[in-house]
Amino acid sequence: MADDVRIEQLWIPDSLDAPDAADFLAAIEVGRRVRMQTWGTDDLAYAPQEKLLEMADPYERQVILVAKVDGVIVGTADIALPLVDNLDLAEFTLDILPEYRRRGVGRQLLEAAEHFARDEGRHTILIDTNHPGSTLTDPEAEQLVPGSGVGFVPLGSRDVEFARHTGYTLQHIEQFSSCALPLDSKLVAELEAEAEEANAGRYRLHHWTDRCPDQWLEAVAALENQAGEDEVPGPDAEEMVFDGGILREAEEVTIAQGRRTVVTAVEHIASGTLVGLTTISVLALRPDVVFQDDTVVLQEHRGNKLGLLIKVANMERLSEQFPDARVLYTWNAPENRYLLKVNQQLGFTTAGVTGLWQKELPNFGPSVS
Structure with a gap:
């Protein structure tokens, strides 16, 4: 268990040059490092200015919780709350620095995000797990098939283990592909x-x-x-x-x-x-x-x-x-065989899969802190 884990809501600065922007920049860097570790590239990571602009999306409220150990941000939970449709839904993106995994940081962040969502009247929670192609090729590895019945994630994945142990159910798989331009x-x-x-x-x-x-x-x-x-x-x-x-x-x-x-x-x-x-x-x-x-x-x-x-x-x-x-990325449902075939003709190659997980939070009314 990590010592002295503190969960806070991230302050969103007016600009990246503001004196209070340091934590925001550190949180975005956590996401970049996690994507580098997962995919071997930071192509899927937000640039700080890109994320700052997205925070003002009128169709979706975004809140970021951060986990600090000894004052240093080591994990983030990005909470997206749709404002037009799916008003019972919250989507979480959880990023924990590799050296702080299996130390309780992720569980504390997730629990805090769930409490926040429930206080906002959201009871259907979606999270995702990401699995590069290199983790999908072992014929001996056990597989977890989603509720849709198509595709799989590796059962031995730490992220899969974490999602299952925190009460999430695998609903669907998306195939992640890239094409050189x-x-x-x-x-x-x-x-x-x-x-x-x-x-x-x-x-x-x-x-x-x-x-x-x-x-x-x-x-x-x-x-x-x-x-x-x-x-x-x-x-x-x-x-x-x-x-x-x-x-x-x-x-x-x-x-x-x-x-x-x-x-x-x-x-x-x-x-x-x-x-x-x-x-x-x-x-x-x-x-x-x-x-x-x-x-x-x-x-x-x-x-x-x-x-x-x-x-x-x-x-x-x-x-x-x-x-x-130089590169075009796409996600497709494995059920969409026609588009997958078209993508293959165009030169797309499978980079991995994303597992989409769901949990229904009990409706106890607002939590008291």
Whole structure:
């Protein structure tokens, strides 16, 4: 057990230059070190300014608890409270420096985060565990299969052991993949030809960055709603329902956070309607690291390789606009075999899996401290 563990709510400074920013910077560094240890890179870690901007997200309240040992931050619990949908939900990201694991720090942080969530009226808690590909290849290792029945996490993982011992149940797996950029020009030509042959000139591509053209606003909102329906839902999950106004607000929030959004949509020429969409996000301070967001094709237009068509085109456009981009990351449900196949064609390789865990907190009313 670690000595003198103190749990505090992190003060969020007005700027990184403020005199009271030291703890915030130290907390973000804990997250960076944990991701370096897990993935061998800090590509998935927040830059301090990026995190500071995200703290002002109007759709989600974020609170960070920190664990201090002898006055030094050695662990963090990032608590996300949705403000528009899923009002009973809290999502935790728990980061403990490797040298302080198995010393009670994580358990104390998690218990404090659960108390905080319950006081905020949140009773469904989600946490995740991350498992690099190197931990998934041992055929002798025992596996834990989620409630969805697809995929697994290694039963011998310390993170898995911690989640189970603290009362969490594995619900779902997401496959985490990466693709080097830019794509090889010969591969692009081959895949474009394959996709165009399948759709036989019946579709037309449209591109934009950051803001959707007015003429497609409601159509894109409908596609975003479809993307939410296509996702493997969490228990009792409620997805935000988009309309044109909400989509514009979401765009402004993204722009305010300094992020860029590269979009390719596909129109069915005969009907004049958008039937598919794919989106890539570019971080404000890390233009070399980009993230695949939603890819959706309406059910009645599937089978025409439109997913392949729009993803190839969007990755090409990304590389034209943001030539510093060197790697694209994505998470997919293992049930989505079509997109996984498309990603494989594009050159994505599996980097690992993320396990999504759930716990229902008893509703005892506000806790007394």
